[in-house]
Amino acid sequence: MNISVIGAGYVGLTTTACLAHIGHHLFCAESDAEKLDKLQAGVMPLFEPHLESVIRGVRKAGLLTFGSTEEAIDRSDAIFICVGTPPLTNGDADLSDIEGVARAIAKRASGYRLVIEKSTVPVQTGARLRRHLSVHGTSRLKYDVASNPEFLREGSSVKDFLHPDRIVVGVDSTRAESLLGQIYEPIVKQRFTCPIHSECPRRKNPVFLATDTNSAELIKHASNSFLAMKISFINMVANLCEVVGADVTEVAKGMGLDPRIGSAFLNPGIGFGGFCFPKDVQAFIRIAEKSGCDFSLLREVEKINQGRIGWFIEKLRSEVWVLRGKKIAVWGLAFKPNTDDVRFAPSIEIVKALLAEGAEVRAYDPQAIDKAKAVLPNITYCDDAYQAAKGAEAVVLLTEWEEFRKVDWCRLARLVERPLIIDGRNALSAQVVAANGFHYIGIGRASAAPQLTQSLVASVCE
Numbered sequence: 130m131n132i133s134v135i136g137a138g139y140v141g142l143t144t145t146a147c148l149a150h151i152g153h154h155l156f157c158a159e160s161d162a163e164k165l166d167k168l169q170a171g172v173m174p175l176f177e178p179h180l181e182s183v184i185r186g187v188r189k190a191g192l193l194t195f196g197s198t199e200e201a202i203d204r205s206d207a208i209f210i211c212v213g214t215p216p217l218t219n220g221d222a223d224l225s226d227i228e229g230v231a232r233a234i235a236k237r238a239s240g241y242r243l244v245i246e247k248s249t250v251p252v253q254t255g256a257r258l259r260r261h262l263s264v265h266g267t268s269r270l271k272y273d274v275a276s277n278p279e280f281l282r283e284g285s286s287v288k289d290f291l292h293p294d295r296i297v298v299g300v301d302s303t304r305a306e307s308l309l310g311q312i313y314e315p316i317v318k319q320r321f322t323c324p325i326h327s328e329c330p331r332r333k334n335p336v337f338l339a340t341d342t343n344s345a346e347l348i349k350h351a352s353n354s355f356l357a358m359k360i361s362f363i364n365m366v367a368n369l370c371e372v373v374g375a376d377v378t379e380v381a382k383g384m385g386l387d388p389r390i391g392s393a394f395l396n397p398g399i400g401f402g403g404f405c406f407p408k409d410v411q412a413f414i415r416i417a418e419k420s421g422c423d424f425s426l427l428r429e430v431e432k433i434n435q436g437r438i439g440w441f442i443e444k445l446r447s448e449v450w451v452l453r454g455k456k457i458a459v460w461g462l463a464f465k466p467n468t469d470d471v472r473f474a475p476s477i478e479i480v481k482a483l484l485a486e487g488a489e490v491r492a493y494d495p496q497a498i499d500k501a502k503a504v505l506p507n508i509t510y511c512d513d514a515y516q517a518a519k520g521a522e523a524v525v526l527l528t529e530w531e532e533f534r535k536v537d538w539c540r541l542a543r544l545v546e547r548p549l550i551i552d553g554r555n556a557l558s559a560q561v562v563a564a565n566g567f568h569y570i571g572i573g574r575a576s577a578a579p580q581l582t583q584s585l586v587a588s589v590c591e
């Protein structure tokens with residue numbers, strides 16, 4: 130099928146790449162000229178595992194072309210709108226790009242178009258889209274509007290798109306439902322050559338859930354807000370564990386064994402970030418308020434999340450005392466591993482708080498340094514974790530990249546001023562850290578004192 134995608138961000142590029150990979154003919158439009166040039170030249174505008182190789186493969190196979198919005202509207206019956214819906218200052222989602230695309234379709238398209246909103250949008254946006262097309266559309270345009278929220282996560286977007294738990298479509302016609310059914314059939318039946326796994330892990334086939342547009346739109350905001358709530362909940366439990374001497378990892382394990390709760394998204398830490406949870410929680414609060422529903426529960430989720438920054442700084446202060454003039458090594462800047470994205474990242478807020486305290490920050494991240502430099506120009510960026518740790522009074526781990534679990538402790542011990550690790554993601558083993566002569570402090574679990582003195586470490590590491 131000929132399919133167009135308008136907007137080449139995480140959702141747009143992944144949708145484009147994966148739908149072409151399962152055999153559809155894709156046209157992807159990007160209004161940012163510099164980004165479009167990069168894409169046409171085969172340069173990726175973002176770091177995402179597997180995405181570059183999938184795009185290279187489908188372009189070689191002639192299944193993908195990049196170009197303008199106008200071409201995208203002319204070329205395909207099905208058009209996915211994947212433009213950004215960033216937060217406005219009042220927390221509402223900015224829908225101006227969505228409206229812009231709707232206007233372009235209304236003015237230009239003739240014949241039938243299935244207009245599919247895939248960006249995260251407030252409930253009733255589909256209804257507005259329909260109205261906009263009927264007001265501004267020419268008589269030549271026949272259309273359906275559908276909602277198809279995306280649940281992919283950054284860092285695993287290709288895997289999540291090709292192996293989803295569910296595909297949700299909000300439709301108001303059988304024609305729209307059947308077209309979307311055709312588009313997703315290879316994924317629903319898991320019939321495609323997987324670009325990630327030589328043998329895909331056995332799992333239940335995704336559920337194809339067809340519902341009305343309003344419900345489909347709400348499923349997205351409600352799902353993200355619920356996951357964010359789980360994180361704030363376990364962060365509160367972690368604080369309690371620290372006071373009463375319990376271990377949050379054990380508590381989360383015990384909770385998660387109940388399938389009604391589930392073990393996912395019960396990892397405590399410095400809070401949730403990224404371009405989705407913070408803005409979706411805010412947008413959902415606003416949507417509810419405008420509908421006369423006081424979603425105070427979500428306001429509390431947000432408050433708890435914002436409170437993680439100050440709470441973590443106090444945790445560090447209680448160990449190193451005065452922060453002014455102290456060298457602090459920061460391991461991880463991305464809002465989570467396997468991405469270069471630092472948008473709304475708690476790590477960035479923690480670094481800003483450290484700078485405000487007069488600390489000297491030496492930071493390292495495997496992928497996100499370029500993007501971090503744009504928001505944090507005045508810190509020392511390092512080529513690796515060891516360089517960052519040089520002369521450090523403390524190493525604070527803010528993103529749980531795999532490589533931090535594999536550090537050479539002897540090499541590290543020779544570099545730091547003080548062997549102290551504050552693990553903001555419970556990524557490391559307290560026992561391993563302590564056994565290598567470092568003082569370990571985690572989140573919601575017992576700290577571990579170094580089991581070797583520095584001099585013993587020096588002799589062991591000779």
Ligand code: UDX
Pocket residue numbers: 279280281282283284353356360393394395396397398399400401402403404405406464465
């Ligand atoms: C999220 C949703 O998971 C995805 O379904 C939706 O489509 C987009 O938003 P993403 O923002 O990529 O995806 O990241 P996710 O993996 O959900 O993590 C979000 C934040 O929560 C990160 O900062 C992560 O570090 C934090 N997190 C996640 C926790 O603090 N604890 C957890 O247990 C899980």
